[in-house]
Amino acid sequence: MRRVDYGGGDDRIVFVLGWGNRPEHDGVQWLIDRLTDAGYRVSAFELPRTITDFxxxxxxxxxxxxxGLDDYRLLSHSTGGLVARHLDTDSSLQTRTYLSPWWGFHADLQNPLVSLAAKLPVSTPILPAETTRAELGSLxxxxxxxxxxxxAAPTFLREAKRAQNSLPPFDDRDAVFYNPSDPIVSGPTIEDHTPESNRVAFSDGHELFNSSAxxxxIDAVLAAVRDGASAL
Structure with a gap:
């Protein structure tokens, strides 16, 4: 897995990106720039696009x-939010902030064909997964x-579904930013897992850093990263 570090602040943010995102993408860089401007050192993880074991x-x-960190803040987006939910954490974790976490398949993927395809032991990307600008965010x-x-590879969907089915309990100190009408992940699943006081809704696509909103x-995101859900 690729990691890219930005900034030189004393406080570290571990940022686990979504499936397909790269640290160099414009929208991701927009958010990283805001974090480094706020004085953080950002370690951004780029997820492999095909896996066989979550x-x-x-x-x-x-x-x-x-x-290996004495203290850190955790930020994640989409599939990165699935990873962040499963991390074994201790007192070194200061805050955890989710952006559009992929905790459930979108309704469009909840059908027998996708379920059958995800059972195939095939790690070659063969399942259509194209996304549009409108789905990602207008920016x-x-x-x-x-x-x-x-x-997408069938094994990727299989492993994501398996991880979704074994989510650890939600930590009520965590903050979640999401689009209730998200076109890529399940907004209702996010709402089912997240108390209303811990979540902030936005509009325009799946990616807050590419949303017109x-x-x-961004001020609320920075506050959540700094102080957790209590800042919302």
Whole structure:
């Protein structure tokens, strides 16, 4: 798993990106710039686009990194939110903030064909997974839309579903930013897992950092990263 570090602050943020995101993508950089401007050192993790084992390929590399930190703040987006929910944490974790966590398949993926395909022991990306700018967020760059995965491997969906089915209890100190009408992940599942006082809704796509509403919410995101759900 690839990690890229930004900034030189004393307080570290571990940022686990979503499936397909790269640290260099414009929207991700927009958010990283806001975090480094606030004085943080950001360690951004880019998830592999194809896996066969959630714990070994997604969870273990991040777990190994945070286990070596004296203190840190955790930020995650989408599939990264699935990883962040599963991390074994202790008192070194200061806050945990989720952006559009993938805790449940969108209604469009909850059908017999997807369920059957996810059972195939195939690690080659063969299942259509193309996303549009409207789905990602209206500020998504041409470069990101072009680089976004067009296909997903059955093993990736299998491992994501398995991780979703074994989510640890929600920590009521955590903050969640989400789109109730998210076109990619399940908004209702996020609401089922998150108390109303711990969540903030936004509009325009799946990615807050590419949403036209991002400037309206960045101060709240920074406050949540700093102080947790109590800042909402």
């Amino acid at each position: 714990e070994r390929e997604y969870l273990a590399p991040v777990q190994s990194f945070v286990d 998504a760059s041409d470069a990101w839309v072009a680089d976004a995965p067009d296909y 991002r400037d309206d919410h």
